Amino acid sequence: MSAAWAMVRHRFASFAGTFVAVVLGVAVLAGSASLYLSSQPQAPARYDAAPILIQPAMAGTNDYGEEERPAWPASEATGLANRLATLPGVAAAVPDPVFYVQRLSGGKATGDPEAARADGHAWSSARLGGYRLTAGRAPESRDEVALSGADPGTRIEVLTASGPETWTVSGTVDGPGFYLADSEALRRAPGVPVIGLTVSGDEARVADAARALIGPAGTVRTGAERDLLEANHVTRIRWIGAQLLIALVTLSAFATVFVVSSTCALSAAQRRRELGLLRAVGATPGQVRRQMYAETTLIALLGGLVGAPLGAAAAPLLAGPMVDTGLEPAGFTVTWQPAAVFGAALLGVLVALCGVAVAARRASRVPPLDALREAAVDPRAMTRSRWVLGVLGAVAGAGLLAAMPSLPVSAQSSAGLGAAMLLITAATLLSPVLIVPLVRVVAWPVRHTATGQLVREGTLTGVRRVAATAAPVLATVGITVLLTGTIATIEEAAGIDAAAEFSTGSLLVPDGTPGLSAAAVAAQPGESRLETRVLITHQDGITGFEAAGVAGSGSGAVLRDDTATELGARAGSTLTVRWADGTTSETRVRAVDPDAQATVVFPAELVRAHDPQALTAMVLLDGEPTAAPGARAMPVGDFVREEIGEEGQLVDLFLWALIGLTAGYTGIAVGNTLLMATAARRSEFRALRLAGAGTGQVLRVVSAESLLAVAVGAVLGGTVAGISLLGVRASVESELDHSIALVIPWGAGLAVTAGCVAVAVVAAAVPVLRRR
Amino acid sequence: MTNRATAAVELQAVTRRYGTGESAVTALDRVDARFEPGSFTAVMGPSGSGKSTLLHCAAGLDRADAGRVVIDGVPLDGLSERNLTRLRRTRVGFVFQSFNLIPALTAAQNVALPLRLAGRRPAAGEVSSVLAEVGLGDRAGHRPSELSGGQQQRVAIARALVTRPAVLFADEPTGALDATSGKEVLRLLRTAVDRHGQTIVMVTHDPLAAAHADRVLFLADGRVVDELTGPVDAELVAVHTARLEAARTVGA
Ligand SMILES: Nc1ncnc2c1ncn2[C@@H]1O[C@H](COP(=O)(O)OP(=O)(O)OP(=O)(O)O)[C@@H](O)[C@H]1O
Numbered sequence A: 001m002s003a004a005w006a007m008v009r010h011r012f013a014s015f016a017g018t019f020v021a022v023v024l025g026v027a028v029l030a031g032s033a034s035l036y037l038s039s040q041p042q043a044p045a046r047y048d049a050a051p052i053l054i055q056p057a058m059a060g061t062n063d064y065g066e067e068e069r070p071a072w073p074a075s076e077a078t079g080l081a082n083r084l085a086t087l088p089g090v091a092a093a094v095p096d097p098v099f100y101v102q103r104l105s106g107g108k109a110t111g112d113p114e115a116a117r118a119d120g121h122a123w124s125s126a127r128l129g130g131y132r133l134t135a136g137r138a139p140e141s142r143d144e145v146a147l148s149g150a151d152p153g154t155r156i157e158v159l160t161a162s163g164p165e166t167w168t169v170s171g172t173v174d175g176p177g178f179y180l181a182d183s184e185a186l187r188r189a190p191g192v193p194v195i196g197l198t199v200s201g202d203e204a205r206v207a208d209a210a211r212a213l214i215g216p217a218g219t220v221r222t223g224a225e226r227d228l229l230e231a232n233h234v235t236r237i238r239w240i241g242a243q244l245l246i247a248l249v250t251l252s253a254f255a256t257v258f259v260v261s262s263t264c265a266l267s268a269a270q271r272r273r274e275l276g277l278l279r280a281v282g283a284t285p286g287q288v289r290r291q292m293y294a295e296t297t298l299i300a301l302l303g304g305l306v307g308a309p310l311g312a313a314a315a316p317l318l319a320g321p322m323v324d325t326g327l328e329p330a331g332f333t334v335t336w337q338p339a340a341v342f343g344a345a346l347l348g349v350l351v352a353l354c355g356v357a358v359a360a361r362r363a364s365r366v367p368p369l370d371a372l373r374e375a376a377v378d379p380r381a382m383t384r385s386r387w388v389l390g391v392l393g394a395v396a397g398a399g400l401l402a403a404m405p406s407l408p409v410s411a412q413s414s415a416g417l418g419a420a421m422l423l424i425t426a427a428t429l430l431s432p433v434l435i436v437p438l439v440r441v442v443a444w445p446v447r448h449t450a451t452g453q454l455v456r457e458g459t460l461t462g463v464r465r466v467a468a469t470a471a472p473v474l475a476t477v478g479i480t481v482l483l484t485g486t487i488a489t490i491e492e493a494a495g496i497d498a499a500a501e502f503s504t505g506s507l508l509v510p511d512g513t514p515g516l517s518a519a520a521v522a523a524q525p526g527e528s529r530l531e532t533r534v535l536i537t538h539q540d541g542i543t544g545f546e547a548a549g550v551a552g553s554g555s556g557a558v559l560r561d562d563t564a565t566e567l568g569a570r571a572g573s574t575l576t577v578r579w580a581d582g583t584t585s586e587t588r589v590r591a592v593d594p595d596a597q598a599t600v601v602f603p604a605e606l607v608r609a610h611d612p613q614a615l616t617a618m619v620l621l622d623g624e625p626t627a628a629p630g631a632r633a634m635p636v637g638d639f640v641r642e643e644i645g646e647e648g649q650l651v652d653l654f655l656w657a658l659i660g661l662t663a664g665y666t667g668i669a670v671g672n673t674l675l676m677a678t679a680a681r682r683s684e685f686r687a688l689r690l691a692g693a694g695t696g697q698v699l700r701v702v703s704a705e706s707l708l709a710v711a712v713g714a715v716l717g718g719t720v721a722g723i724s725l726l727g728v729r730a731s732v733e734s735e736l737d738h739s740i741a742l743v744i745p746w747g748a749g750l751a752v753t754a755g756c757v758a759v760a761v762v763a764a765a766v767p768v769l770r771r772r
Numbered sequence B: 001m002t003n004r005a006t007a008a009v010e011l012q013a014v015t016r017r018y019g020t021g022e023s024a025v026t027a028l029d030r031v032d033a034r035f036e037p038g039s040f041t042a043v044m045g046p047s048g049s050g051k052s053t054l055l056h057c058a059a060g061l062d063r064a065d066a067g068r069v070v071i072d073g074v075p076l077d078g079l080s081e082r083n084l085t086r087l088r089r090t091r092v093g094f095v096f097q098s099f100n101l102i103p104a105l106t107a108a109q110n111v112a113l114p115l116r117l118a119g120r121r122p123a124a125g126e127v128s129s130v131l132a133e134v135g136l137g138d139r140a141g142h143r144p145s146e147l148s149g150g151q152q153q154r155v156a157i158a159r160a161l162v163t164r165p166a167v168l169f170a171d172e173p174t175g176a177l178d179a180t181s182g183k184e185v186l187r188l189l190r191t192a193v194d195r196h197g198q199t200i201v202m203v204t205h206d207p208l209a210a211a212h213a214d215r216v217l218f219l220a221d222g223r224v225v226d227e228l229t230g231p232v233d234a235e236l237v238a239v240h241t242a243r244l245e246a247a248r249t250v251g252a
């Protein structure tokens, strides 16, 4: 290890690339993992004073494998709560019915629409959060409300599932939420999803007693299990954030291996003579290999030592922006995550060792006599393993691309990214083969000038160096063009496709609300869908479905064909349906229709009766719309554009985070490669100067060579991406059954290439100028 | 074929060819040679005659295509790369014309390298006494870039001697040095033979350098063509060399 340390200290320049790559990799990993681990499910704050929470029993799962826990009907919940309250040690047992309320301000709905779905509560449940009245009294009559931020006696405008309402403030509360009289809240909510217990005695004993009392009718949650009650929309936000973090970490690990391996390969090639000497003096091949591993371990540890605290320090700074962009729920804070920090440093070492593996194996094969070779001759650029791995990567990537249309939609994006990485790796491995003809073509116009000749010959004899410079450019340009092109192509296609789905010219859609209220829908001419969740029993168990209530659709249920298959039902069968309010009823299947508007369609009145909280997603207008709070009318085209734009914003955020990271690594790789390569060619440049070239001319040669290498990388990367894009288009076309246009993001590709050019020229010029 | 005490190095019909087909070069052509313990042999011959190749094959840095090399009683054929390296580490020292030292390591670290590679921690004073022997006791902490060419060569000799090898090979060790430094290096080699009974095989072009040896082998076109034994003097060597050159020119 001491020899490794001496080596590292002496030739830090040739380890700089590995060091910087590991610093960046470990920082990204430590930061992302800190964010990821800090983002844990958390029971809603309104249960802070209730150490024991009870949920209804699990009835089945939905298509995503999530548990379905149908709410207790109000009467059942009240009965259970009364019995729970008699247990010793229970201070209070409170059913928590929830319903949708949003405050209106000047006819506009305010606040987070998704959170508003659970903002209405019964007054009793305020004590589950430890909330108290600071003024006035508890709500008693039907239109009285207690809330924070309003004085008793004030009248407030709100929007609920039924429509706009005016309530009188009876009291001011020191916590969030709208609290109505218990009976009123139970009437509005479709059922009771939670009963909370506040306790005066021993928590564990009370929980045991509650379990015994409830039996199979419910699940008692205490301690960390309470956090399973996190609201769905919060879980969803955290999930999106986690996707970005996972993508960043994956890409960063990939890029670190990439940069470390290319840096180590170059440095091993440059140190060939020294390695030969080591062998001559008595180092076994194993010792040479271990020496390389030891050096890399040292560098990676140093990199981790810098990178891990950097990442941990950056993570809290990112919490705010992540909340703002909808990647973490409001109130998200980053906590100290030792596992993330130390794990990242450790993983940095592992990743670096993966990167050095190939170079170390090659280095151990250097014969002792290489110590006598004056100039390091460029060793054969293409090895057998390069051929084998390159061809395998190309085949696997192409195969994955070809298989994309048949993969589930959720797996398509990762399959696309995986295919891109495989193809790019393959192109990188095979690039030495392609560089020679490509350089001949690119350098054709300048073949008669002195600079042109020097550049051409220098490039053709230094294929490895060119490949090492071109590889990261290839990867970045490839990833950029492929990702932006894929998304632009899919967005374009999706826009055309989505607009074609609507039969009308304009729509009434929610405006700052989670859905349209009954009043808003009632005032409109046109067709609409009331959205609710139901649980349907079939031979294999119970499954949850997103069902729709459609007005004037006749009695009984209409099943979409895939739902019918899943349930094993056909026209005339009887379905056992469990509704949002906890009641169960039998419904006859009227028809099976492949074009049904939802998986299951019921008459609107039936849905409304069982789910007073059901909201309408949109109305397909067939007349002049009437203005209503929380709703706005717009042409279909605008709506589709807006929807795609909103989704696109998130996608763009992901995209630019990934491209930015890739470009950062490219900068490191290109800069380091050229710094090392140019520094190692000083004697060559000295000879050039002796032959009468001025510094300006040497600089011109060096810059032109690096430009040529970047150009080769960009052309190869663009080509690989172009081929992959054709695959993506084929996949989308087979999905949509019509041909679509291929959108090629010239701008993004050129911007990234320009960045590479800037880094390359500077990195190549610095060693030349420093030696003046 | 009497007195078969173990030779330090023995070559039996060693052949080494480079390249294949038309462009094949036979650098060594069935060479037999024996180097007794405690002897100092100079190898001479025109450029391209196979001197370096002979040394590389004898030192186990390169493998012969045919024939046998035995170092200190151990035949090299059939040794794995690892075992060959180990043998080289303990029984063979090597000094090249230049680039003998790892630039990152100090003189003392360079000298200790073969010991460390053998997994041995140098005993107290072991390295410094060897460095003192070559007159560099005060330069132990210097890196190669801070030493003159002659000093670097002396560090290389110290490193080659530190393991007390069965044989030390030197390929034009004075080739890149001025006359004074060259003489100093040669005196060091002679001292190692006289004082420690070190076996040395040295390639040189310089009759004055060869005069330090006990025996001179002359190579031409990959064969041993002449040999001088007993106290060698530079004039005699020069005469032999000239005669060989003349024979070659006539033969060609
Ligand atoms: N790696 C190699 N590949 C091909 N031919 C080689 C190689 N090394 C040496 N040769 C050839 O083998 C022959 C002997 O070379 P060698 O280096 O042993 O000569 P030498 O006597 O040491 O010459 P010099 O005095 O110039 O150092 C020469 O013809 C040389 O061209």
Ligand SMILES: [Mg+2]
Binding pocket: B051, B052, B053
């Ligand atoms: Mg030679």
